[in-house]
Amino acid sequence: MARAAGACYDDRMTTNLDVLYRYELHPSEAAMRALGKLRGVYGIRRMVIDEKQKTVLVEFDFTRLTRAVVAELLRTTGLDIVEEVPLAPPAPPKEQPAAATAQKPA
C-alpha cells in the first residue's frame, strides 16, 4: 500500500472511507497496470480486487478525495465499472406495533 512519506504515519489520524464497485468485464492487463498506478494518487489507501465477485474495494481518505473522484480514477484505468455496491447492510424492517399485529379474538 502506498503511503505518504514520513516515519510516523498513523492510520488513526486519517479519515478513511471504503467504497465498493462492481465491474462487468474482467480488467485487461493494461487496466490492471493502470490500477496499480492509482496507488500513487494521494488519498488512495488500499485497493482490493475480488475477481470472483467482480468487485473492487477502494479505501480512500475522504478529506482528500471524493467518491466521484475515486469512481473517475477507476474509470480512467479502463475498468468496466457498473455500479457502486452499498457496503452497509440494509436496515432491518421496522417492527409493527404489537396492537397492529395482534389478532382480534373472534
Place this chain on the structure above:
Amino acid sequence: MGRWISSFVVLLSLALASGCDRGDHPKNIGTPAPNFTLVNGKQTVDLSSYRGKVVVLNFWATWCVPCIEEIPSLNELQRELPQIAVVGVSIDEDADAYRQFLIDHQIDFTTIRDPERRISTLYGTKLFPESYVIDRTGHLRRKFISAQDWTSPEIVNYLSHL
C-alpha cells in the same frame, strides 16, 4: 512516584526527539532545490534557468484525476502571477496519452514529461499530485501535498510575497 514521573518524562523526550516527520515540515524545506535538466523530445527544462523567479514545481500525470482537477487553478495562478513560473513535470509513461492530453486540455504553464520519474524521485515524491515552491534563490520553501486551489487568497498572497 518521582521515579515514575522521571521515567515518563525521559520516554516522552525520546519519543519527541525521534524525529517523526508528520509532513507539515518536510526535511528538505529550506535547502537548495535539487537542480535538474530534463530533455524530452525537442523540449528542455533546466531548473537553474528559473533562478531569480519563484517556481511552483508540480508533479502530475494524465491518469491522476486530482492532478487534472488542479490544472485550471494552476493555469489561473500562472495568468494572475506572470512573474512566477509554474513548471509541471508529468510522470506519464505513455507519450501518446500525454500528447493527446495536451491537445485536449488547455495548459498555460510549462510542462514536460519525465517517464522515468527521475525528477520526482530526486524530490522524494512518490504520491501525486505534489508541488514544491522554490524561491528566487533556488531554495525549497514549501511543499504542497495533494491537489490545491492555487487561486486561494492564502496561496496567491504567499507566492506574491516571496
